[in-house]
Amino acid sequence: MEWRSYLVRGVLVLxxxxxxxxxxxxxxxxxxxxQAASFQKVISSNTPSxxxxxxxxxxxxxxxxxDAMLYMMERGRINQLNSRFDDSKSDFQLVISEFDDQxxxxxxxxxxxxxxxxSILVNDxxxxxxxxxxxxxxxxxxxxxxxxxxxxxxxASVEFRKVALEQRVLLEKHEQxxxxxxxxxxxxxxxxxxxxxxxxxxxTVAGSVKSSFQNAYTFYASAAFWEATGExxxxxxxxxxxxxxxxxSELLMQDIARISYKQGSKTEYPDLNxxxxxxxxxxxxxxxxxxxxxxxxxxxIPTFDxxxxxxxxxxxxxxxxxxxxxxxxxxxxxNKLGVSETVVxxxxxxxKDLKEQVPALMVRQSLRGYAKYEFQKQAEKQGGWAGQLAxxxxxxxxxxxxxxxxxxxxxxxxxxxFNLDEGPADISFATAFTKTNTRLDIKAGRTxxxxxxxxxxxxxxxxxxx
Amino acid sequence: xxxxxxxxVVLAGLILASCSSQKIQYGDATAVETxxxxxGSTDLQSIAAKLVDDLITFPPIVQMxxxxxxxxxxxxxxxxxxxxxxxxxxxxTIQTKLLQSxxxxxxxxxxxxxxxxQMQFQMDSGMxxxxxxxxxxxxxxxxxxxxxxxxxxxxxxxxxQDVYYKFTLKLVNxxxxxxxxxxxxxxxxxxxxxxxxx
Numbered sequence: 001m002e003w004r005s006y007l008v009r010g011v012l013v014l015x016x017x018x019x020x021x022x023x024x025x026x027x028x029x030x031x032x033x034x035q036a037a038s039f040q041k042v043i044s045s046n047t048p049s050x051x052x053x054x055x056x057x058x059x060x061x062x063x064x065x066x067d068a069m070l071y072m073m074e075r076g077r078i079n080q081l082n083s084r085f086d087d088s089k090s091d092f093q094l095v096i097s098e099f100d101d102q103x104x105x106x107x108x109x110x111x112x113x114x115x116x117x118x119s120i121l122v123n124d125x126x127x128x129x130x131x132x133x134x135x136x137x138x139x140x141x142x143x144x145x146x147x148x149x150x151x152x153x154x155x156a157s158v159e160f161r162k163v164a165l166e167q168r169v170l171l172e173k174h175e176q177x178x179x180x181x182x183x184x185x186x187x188x189x190x191x192x193x194x195x196x197x198x199x200x201x202x203x204t205v206a207g208s209v210k211s212s213f214q215n216a217y218t219f220y221a222s223a224a225f226w227e228a229t230g231e232x233x234x235x236x237x238x239x240x241x242x243x244x245x246x247x248x249s250e251l252l253m254q255d256i257a258r259i260s261y262k263q264g265s266k267t268e269y270p271d272l273n274x275x276x277x278x279x280x281x282x283x284x285x286x287x288x289x290x291x292x293x294x295x296x297x298x299x300x301i302p303t304f305d306x307x308x309x310x311x312x313x314x315x316x317x318x319x320x321x322x323x324x325x326x327x328x329x330x331x332x333x334x335n336k337l338g339v340s341e342t343v344v345x346x347x348x349x350x351x352k353d354l355k356e357q358v359p360a361l362m363v364r365q366s367l368r369g370y371a372k373y374e375f376q377k378q379a380e381k382q383g384g385w386a387g388q389l390a391x392x393x394x395x396x397x398x399x400x401x402x403x404x405x406x407x408x409x410x411x412x413x414x415x416x417x418f419n420l421d422e423g424p425a426d427i428s429f430a431t432a433f434t435k436t437n438t439r440l441d442i443k444a445g446r447t448x449x450x451x452x453x454x455x456x457x458x459x460x461x462x463x464x465x466x
Numbered sequence: 467x468x469x470x471x472x473x474x475v476v477l478a479g480l481i482l483a484s485c486s487s488q489k490i491q492y493g494d495a496t497a498v499e500t501x502x503x504x505x506g507s508t509d510l511q512s513i514a515a516k517l518v519d520d521l522i523t524f525p526p527i528v529q530m531x532x533x534x535x536x537x538x539x540x541x542x543x544x545x546x547x548x549x550x551x552x553x554x555x556x557x558x559t560i561q562t563k564l565l566q567s568x569x570x571x572x573x574x575x576x577x578x579x580x581x582x583x584q585m586q587f588q589m590d591s592g593m594x595x596x597x598x599x600x601x602x603x604x605x606x607x608x609x610x611x612x613x614x615x616x617x618x619x620x621x622x623x624x625x626x627q628d629v630y631y632k633f634t635l636k637l638v639n640x641x642x643x644x645x646x647x648x649x650x651x652x653x654x655x656x657x658x659x660x661x662x663x664x
Binding site: 155157165169172 | 550624
């Protein structure tokens with residue numbers, strides 16, 4: 001029976017070599033959030049530094065790996081926040097083409113089945129990362145800002161159109177949930193027609209459901225872009241979609257009223273936030289913190305013969321959810337220009353995505369539980385107590401939850417908008433813990449996008465002129 | 467024991483699946499290309515062929531170009547699709563085909579700067595015989611402008627995708643502002659998921 005114990009060892013060696021080999025993922029035995037901590041750490045200023053370069057180089061080595069999509073999303077964002085738009089564009093291009101390939105990939109892919117199979121003996125991290133719907137939207141969102149950074153408005157418009165398509169696809173995928181929300185509203189006799197004319201066609205009932213999968217921050221960015229480039233119809237549609245999701249937002253009501261007014265409708269809204277002839281528009285996009293990572297819970301499941309098999313599940317620790325800070329803008333005389341409003345909680349989008357994966361996850365975990373139990377039993381038969389011990393140690397060590405997700409994304413996306421007189425303007429932006437000053441060159445009739453990212457309690461500022 | 471063998475096979479499969487070799491070969495530039503659903507060479511060629519055909523067989527244009535070759539200027543084509551398409555490449559093909567039909571002549575706005583620099587060199591460098599230098603102010607102005615836009619509608623669900631492209635091209639008389647001709651080319655492509663693949 002000697003050869004059989006060799007076989008057991010052979011399997012272990014193969015499993016290990018698969019992890020060490022470039023073909024497999026790097027998250028098999030090193031939880032992804034631990035790796036991502038080093039990516040998050042380098043996002044603290046937008047000046048080039050050796051630390052940033054070394055992280056970018058190590059991420060670039062993952063371009064061919066099974067989790068290339070995930071690493072390129074992280075790399076694209078780090079590059080973008082360092083204003084390396086061209087590099088960032090090629091990173092996101094890889095992610096976009098992977099997503100596009102998935103659209104028409106066949107239902108059963110044999111090469112994929114092999115990875116699924118090996119995941120049964122190791123853990124879910126052996127399955128190549130596929131990306132989530134909300135990550136796909138953020139990829140196009142970032143790609144649009146890369147084009148804006150290069151002053152390529154047509155390129156940005158393509159990405160904003162593409163992102164609208166992806167948001168629509170997500171909506172269609174969740175149609176049933178939206179229908180259920182209507183039914184509930186009807187049962188509870190919620191009046192759907194209480195809004196005034198300007199806000200007609202809006203659907204706040206559906207909005208409460210949509211907020212869990214659609215991204216109002218991206219809707220706002222594209223609406224502001226369309227407004228700045230004079231495409232008022234598109235702007236109105238996107239402001240309305242953002243408002244459906246955030247139906248209490250004063251800012252969005254004002255935006256919708258302003259666009260309706262620009263299109264020639266009468267409005268009773270008191271303040272339209274319209275710039276005068278010698279003013280320029282400033283739209284601030286504030287990205288606060290980092291999206292929470294999945295944590296792991298290990299559930300020991302008893303086997304028939306008195307042993308235990310431990311199975312790991314990913315979950316979001318909602319009891320320790322980070323609190324987001326608003327951003328305040330002030331001019332050089334310390335007059336308050338505005339306070340940002342949260343339009344998206346990226347954490348909520350991530351939680352929803354995990355919830356949708358639960359059924360498939362349960363199936364895989366039960367199969368894995370059975371496989372690992374069988375493996376342990378075989379090992380005991382062939383290697384006695386030493387074999388069983390080795391198999392249990394392997395089972396415990398190899399069992400880790402799939403905690404992969406795009407972790408350099410912000411926790412919340414917030415927006416504000418104000419008008420400034422033409423010429424140079426010194427603006428200070430502050431959260432409760434940190435502040436930064438920016439000099440802007442305002443041009444009358446033009447729009448300036450300011451993106452402020454709060455990472456590790458320092459504010460990174462980027463200015464995009466449209 | 468079969469169970470263990472299954473694992474070995476699966477793991478070996480994983481390692482083999484990720485390693486493949488390359489194959490490179492030449493192909494026909496006008497062959498139908500269906501690698502992906504995105505805008506491709508076949509779309510570009512069919513758009514150019516259809517619109518050029520439309521334009522040079524349109525009766526008033528046939529009449530106008532029977533005795534002279536009007537000068538045309540090509541404006542940028544607006545890309546309103548969800549893909550990054552080099553619309554200049556489409557207009558280049560259209561322009562080349564029209565030029566080769568012998569019915570139109572073009573002024574090239576993309577070369578204006580280079581032309582200007584060359585003429586400046588001929589006038590100012592002292593290296594060119596002034597009697598043979600190209601003189602300023604002698605260029606011919608365009609009589610017509612060719613412009614248009616390209617838009618798309620994309621629909622997708624979990625097992626199929628449908629892409630519809632519409633390319634519109636218009637010819638306008640610069641002086642009178644009258645649109646002399648407009649042509650449209652529509653393309654529809656659909657893709658469906660297969661059940662199984664390698």
